[in-house]
Amino acid sequence: MKIYNTMSKSKEEFIPLEEGKVKMYVCGPTVYNFIHIGNARPMIVFDTVRRYFEYRGYDVNFVSNFTDVDDKIIRKANEEGVTADEISKRYIEECKKDMEGMNIKPATKNPLATEEIGGMIDMISTLIEKGYAYEKNGTVYYRTRKFEEYGKLSHKNLDDLQSGGRALLVTGEDEKEDSLDFVLWKPKKEGEPAWQSPWGEGRPGWHIECSEMSKKYLGEQIDIHAGGEDLIFPHHENEIAQSEAANGKAFAKYWMHNGFLNIDNRKMSKSLGNFFTVREISEKYDLQVLRFFMLSAHYRSPLNFSAGLMEAAGNGLERIVTAAANLKFLMGNAQVEKITEEEASLFAQTDRFKENFEKAMDDDFNTADAIAAIFDFVKFINTNASGNSSKEYLGKLHERLAELSNVLGIIVDKKDEMLDAEIEKMIEERQAARKNRDFARADQIRADLLAKGIVLEDTREGVKWKRV
Ligand SMILES: [Zn+2]
Secondary structure, eight states: OOETTTTEEEEEEEEETTTTEEEEOOOOBBBBSBBBBBHHHHHHHHHHHHHHHHHTTOOEEEOOOOOOHHHHHHHHHHHHHOOHHHHHHHHHHHHHHHHHTTTTTOSSOOOOOGGGGHHHHHHHHHHHHHTSEEEEEEEEEEEEGGGGTTTTTTTOOOHHHHHTTGGGTTTTTTSSSSSTTTEEEEOOOSSSSOBOOOOOOOOOOHHHHHHHHHHHHHHSSSSEEEEEEIIIIIIIHHHHHHHHHHHHSSEEEEEEEEEEEEEEEEETTTTTTTTOBBBHHHHSOHHHHHHHHTTTTTTTTTTEEOOOHHHHHHOOOOOHHHHHHHHHHHHHHHHHHHHOOHHHHHHHHTHHHHHHHHHHHBBBBOHHHHHHHHHHHHHHHHOOOOTTTBHHHHHHHHHHHHHHHTTTTTOOOOOOOOOHHHHHHHHHHHHHHHHHHOHHHHHHEEEHHTTEEEEEEEEETTEEEOOO
C-alpha cells in the first residue's frame, strides 16, 4: 500500500508503527457556523482512507478534534449575545448531523480543545523548560529558529520566511524575539473565555491544541496526520515544531493533504457569493451524491464543484444503487436456491473487479480508478444476472458490490424511508398512468420504487408490493 507523503514529496510504502494498527489524526473544523463543502472534503477523503485500512484488516484509531475556542467563535458569540460555549456546542451538534448525512463514521475520539487545556499548559511548560519557548507579558511564544528542522514539511526556507516576516507581525505580538516566532498562549482579553495558567489567565494558541490532543489520544508518535493542504503551513509545520521539540521524537510518519475545492472554477468565498454549507447542499441533493462526487477525483487534485458535475455524480451513483436494487429484486423472485457450477465460474470472473479496486486504492487511495472498477462490475452484473439466476449467486454479487461500495462510504441498500401510504399513492398513480397509456411514466414510477427497495408485482388480484 502506497501513500503520498507531503514530507518526502513522494509515494512511500505504508509500514505501520505497530503491526496491524493505524494511529491517525485529522485536524477538525472550528465550530462557529455550519460546515461548508470545503470542510466536507477532508472529512470524506480521510473517512475513506480509514475505511480502506479497516477493509484491509487494520485496527484504526481515528482521532479528529473540534476547535471550540477561537476568535471566530468568540466574535459570533458576541454578535448573538450568548456564550462561546453555546456557539461551539450548537455547531458541533450540527456538524455531527452533516457528517452522519455524508456517512462519515464517528471518530474513535473527538477531543474538544476546551477540555484539554491542562495538557496544553503542560506541553507549553515543557517547551519553555527545554528553551523552545519564552514568555513576554502573559504571552508565550515558540522560538522558531531554535527548531532546526523548521520548514521540513512545507519545504520552506527560514530566511525566505524571514524576509516576508514583517507581515507576520500582529498587533500585540510586537514583543517577539523574532518575527518567525508564533503564539502558544495568549493573555485574556475582556469578554473572552480564559483559563488559569502559570503565565496568567488566558487561552491556548490554535497549533498547540493538535499537538497535545494527538499525543494524549494516540501517543507521541503516530502513523498518519492529515488535513487540507491549506494546513501544511503554518499549522502542521508548527505542530511538528511543538511536538518534536517537546517529545524528542519524530511526530507523524506520513503527512497526507487533500487538494482545494473550487466552485465553478473559482475559489470559494463569501464575497464571491459562491459559498455553500453542507446543509444547503443537502436541501438540493442527497449527501451520498456529494460524497460520491468528492471521491470521483483523486484526493490530492483540486476539485471543481458545479451543478453539472453533481448531476453526473448523481447519475453514476444511481447506476450502482439500481444494480444493487435489481439484484435484491431478482433474489426475491429467484426460482433456484443453490449456485450452479456455471455461475460459480462466472462469479470467479468478478475477482478481477475486486483486484482492480484494491490496486487503485493501494496506489495512494485512487478513488477515481476504484469507482471505475465498480462501474465495470456493475456492467458485469447487468449482463450476467437475470430471472434465471440462483439466489446464492445473486446474493454473492450483491454482497461484493455492497462491500466495495462500503469502502467508499456509499450505501447501496436504501433504507425503508417510504411509508406504506406513500407507496400506495405511487401505485395508484402508476395505475392511472397505465390507464392513460402513459407507459413511460408508469415504468418510471416502478423504477423509482425499485430504487427505494420496493418491488411491484402485477397479479390477477391487482398490484402487490414488497420491500426487498
Ligand atoms: Zn490541527
